[in-house]
Structure formats: structure tokens, C-alpha cells
Amino acid sequence: MSMTLKVASRNIFRQKKRTFLLAGAIAFGMLVITLINAFTGGLVENIRENIADIFGGHVFITGTEYPEGGQIVRRMKPDDRLDELLAEHAPFISSHTKRSEAYATFIFGSKRTVDTVYGVDFVEENKLLESLVVSKGSFDRVAELNNAIIVTETVGQRLGVEPGETILVKLDTITGQQNVGEFQVEAFVKDQDMFGMSSAYAHRAYLNELLGLDTHEFQNLYLTIHDLSQAEAVARDFRVGLRSDDEIEEEEVEVSVSVAGMPISPQDKKEPIQPWEGTRYRVMGINEIMEPIEQVVGVLDKIALVVFLILLFVTMVGITNTFRMIMIERTREIGTMRAFGMHKKQVKRIFLWEATLVSLLGVVTGLVLSGVLVFILSRIGITKDPAMQMFLTEGRLSFVISKGSLVVNTVLVVVISLIAAYWPAKAAAKLSPMKALGSHT
């Protein structure tokens, strides 16, 4: 084997130009697929991190109450079950935040606009202010001013308000009554409204007062997980742990039959929702939010794979033709080697080793080029457009190269090169030493 490998290694440097072109074609394909995979990987990671920053976590928990004679309201009260789960999962959770929220009308003089306002504990959520980019005003007095509000640049401009001025915020309480609060604008921040995530931030205590919630109550609980791969497992544990007995009973009753994946319900009529005791929780992991985004990115990856396969197919034809030429060029050489006792298998191996080495050379070159390009591209400030910030980290693209896809792509290139070189190799191995020695080539 070492002899055949040595001969193959020597052969690929005999025709440097030809080797350069073949490896270059493979390198180009490898460069394209690696760059696209790294780009989409980075894109998903950036969106995931940015969404986590905006929402304040990776696992989102909301709670609803529906008391007898009342109406469904979004409210979470201190709950032992919740506290126990938080304590149990403490090693996985780096922080948790409690927020209330309202979709409100912001009014200043004769101007008005609508936006979501989150009630946050600015001391508890110290990372929030770090993640927001101030365009006017400052966060200096936000913590101490009970009715401070941070609004997006767009909302500020729309209202014609300046930091330090007071705006009115009209909203509905959790039970649907109208309420109005006075807020002092402290800062404008760059908005990230690409996914309708434009929002203002105010003190939870004050927003709660307007929403009709007690100071210690909240509407959303966000968990930030140390290791994102654990997010789904943590979400599942909370989902199961927070399920009430009523919900378990209801789920048991809801037996459905499905044919070809389509559920067939025995009851056509929708049952009216019955009031329940306590709080019912809904737990969602960041992966559920990311699912549609990942699907879109997955399509991009698939398109890249198709382009890569087309490139490989063209290269494969090139490899087959090249190796047929090599066979013709080296007929006498093959005859000599066979006359000196080389087996058919060894001749075939030389060709296959040659194909493997050329493809590996192409793969390595492609990866090195990708690495250089990734290094350069990730250091270029792309844009300050707020809508693009969702896809970027600190205004720059980031790339994540998946080890799995690297291995798959490399194996794919090598296998396709071997397949392409197989028939010329087989033909070369079958050559009769006598005829080969008699050849003029």
C-alpha cells in the first residue's frame, strides 16, 4: 500500500497544471458550500442570540387565569411549583427575568403611535440595558425614576418627543379596562423591528399598577440557559412540571385518531372553555420560535448543497476524462510496472490513491480559502441599518462552521472523486503488459 501511495503522490506532481485545475475545481466547490454553511450557521446563531436578548431568555413561560364568573387574564403570581422547578434547574439556568407587557398607544401632544411596552426590573435585568443601543438621552436615571420609559428611535421621532419630556401611555388593563399612565422618556434606542420586535421598556412596578397587577405579579417569565442545547430539555421539564391536574385530565380525554397524519376528531363542535382554578402555564423554548427561521435557512443550505453537487458532478466528469487521459499517457509505464510484477489491484490502487489525494488537496485548499474569507468577512462592519442588526453580532456577520457538515462534505468529495476515477483505474488495471509495452504512448 505504501508503494502505491508513494507512486500516486509522485504522479500528482508530475502534471502540476492538471492537478492544479482539478484540485482547484474541487476547492471552489468546497469553498462555496463551506461559506454558505458557515454563513447560515452564523445567521441562525445570531438570530437566536438576538431574540434571546430581546425577549430576555431562551425559555418563555406565560400564565393565564380563568376564575369562575370572570374572564381569561394573563397573570402569574408567585407559585411554589415554579420556585421548585427554578431551584431544581438552577445549574442550567444562568438567569431568569419576570416581565409584564402591554400593547399601548403612546401620546404626546397631538401625536400618537402604538408599540409594545415591557415592564422590566432594570436591576434584575442588568444585561438588557447593555444590549440596547442608545441614540439619544441616557440610561443614567432609568433605575431611580419610577415612571421612566425607554422608547425606540422610531417612536420618539413619530411623537416628536425629546428625552426628559413626559408622554401619555394608554393601555388596557388585564381585565380589559382602559387606563392611562404618564411616563418620562429617558432615552431613545435603535429599534429592531424586522420581526415586529420594536418595543419600549418601563419599570415593571409602574406598568403593573396600570395593568391592574400587583407589584410582585408578572406576565412572562424568561429563562436564560447556560448551554443552549439544554434549552429544549429545560422547557420540557417546566412544561411537564407546571401542568395542573385539570390539564392532565383534559389531555387524557382528548383522544384523537389520525389517518395519514390528519387528525380526525370525533367531535365537530368546539367545546366552550371551562373556567379553571389557579394558573395555567404555557412554556415555549427558543427552538420553537427559531423553527420557521431554521426552515428558511435549511432551504438555503439545501440550495447550496445542490449547487455543490452540480459542481461536483462537473468535476467528476473532469476527473473521469482526466484519468482516462492519464491512462492513455501512461500505458507504457503501466506495462513496465506490470512486467516487473505489479498486480492489477496495485495499478488500480495507484489511480484511486491519485484521485483521493487530488480531492483531499482540493478539500484542504477550499477549507483554507474559506477560513481566510471567513476571517476577512467577519471583520467587516456590514451596516448600521437596525433591521439588519437581527442577523449580525455587533454589526458584523459571524460564521459558524459545523464539524458535521465539514466531514460530510469532505467524504462526499472523496467518494465522488473515487467513483469518477474508478472506471479509468479499472481499465488501466486490465491492460495487458504485452500490449501496454507495445504501445507508443
Add this chain to the structure above:
Amino acid sequence: MKRIHFVTAVMILILAWSVVGYAQDFAHIEALLDRIEQRSSFENTDFSALVNMIVEDPEKGIEKIVVRQFSRNNGEKFLLLIQEPVANKGQGHLRDGDSLWMYDPSSRKFAHTSLKENFQDSDARNSDFVVESYATSYEIEGYEEGKLGNFAVYIVSLAAQSDNASVPYSKIWITKDTELVLKVEEYSLNRRLMRTNLYPKYAKVGDNLIPVQMIFIDELVAGQKTQMSLSEVSTNDIPDHVFTKAYVERVNR
């Protein structure tokens, strides 16, 4: 000792008398609110009208909205069909009991809305097309006597009895002699004035007295107000199919 008993008894009597007196005062206002509600109620007849609205928006300018209103059971069922502006023609607000939908002919879809939502871009709410039941939806917090222009009025402070009421608190000015509501102030849950409604003109329709001119002033947005006037008022029967989604869909096709 006997003297102390006597003083205590007198004090209890005074207290009881004042409590009864206070309750009686409220009973008088409650009866007044009942009469107002009955007089503006169309419980046994249908009601239709052409509603002209002039919306003054400090940013958008003045806009005219014309609406054909069909109502049954005091607005338990109603249909509001937009005639003007042309861009919104065919849009409809249909109420059937607890359900209220808004129909958009461009998307041909019904979307759920609520009585508390503003009607189109005006300062009127969907609930302004329903007979407001001050007597049943609100409880009296207090009242005083006063003047509104030349009119002697009761100024009654009301608090919503449930979250279904249009606003948490309101104050209404009722003329003493004619028992007409001339002005309403609506307050938020934290008692901030949100809207002032003026009812300068009433008309007799059958046995009922209804306001045919209304002015809604947004007290939060400076310069924002809406004038609403009713014409072509009728109490003729309206066919049942008018209060259906199918009718809303096909009426302006």
C-alpha cells in the same frame, strides 16, 4: 348614666337618619338613570339611521365618514355599514350578542373586535352605537347639583360595576327639568379624563328621545375630536338577514 344612654340613642338616630337620607338621594338618581335608559331604549322596535361623522385629526386633517346604522334590541344586534370614504366603502361592523366582527371587503375576512375599540379612525367607540345603560352597568358614587350653561343639572359620578362597561368611571350632566344627558366625562381606571362627550341636540323618535348630534372630544390627544349626527332615523322593522355575515359580504359586492 341615663343621660349617656339618651345621648347615644340620639346619635344613633341621627346617624341612621343620615344614612337613610343618603340612600334616598341615590334612589332618586337611580330612578332618574332608569327613566333615561327607558326613554332611549328601543327594546321592541328596530332602529336605523344614517350617521355622518366629521373626524378632526390634528395630523390627518378632517375626514368625513358616513355610516348606515341598523340596530335591534338596543344594539344587542347591530350592523354599521361604511358608505364613505370610498376607500373604506363596504367595511362593516356586525354585532350579534357578545360577538363583534369587522368585515374588510378587500381581504373578504371578518376579524373580531370589541365594543371598547374605536370606530374606524374616529373618536367614537363601537359602544357609542349601543344604548348606554348607566342604570345597570354603573353604580352611583355620588352626585351634586350644578349648572351647565343655563341649565340646572345633576352631576352624577358613576363607577363601572364590571369590566364589561365601556369605561371604568364617568361623570354625567343631566338636566333637572328635561332629564337629558348633556355631557359625559369618561375617566380611566386611575381616574384620568380620557374623553368628553357632548349631546347638544335631541330628537323625538316615537316615544323615545335620542341624541341626534354628538361631539366626542379626545382629552388625551390635543385637537382630536369627532362630531356625529344622525339623520333618516327610522324605527321600521329590519329584515333578520341584515344582521348576518352573509348580508355584510354581499351588500356591497
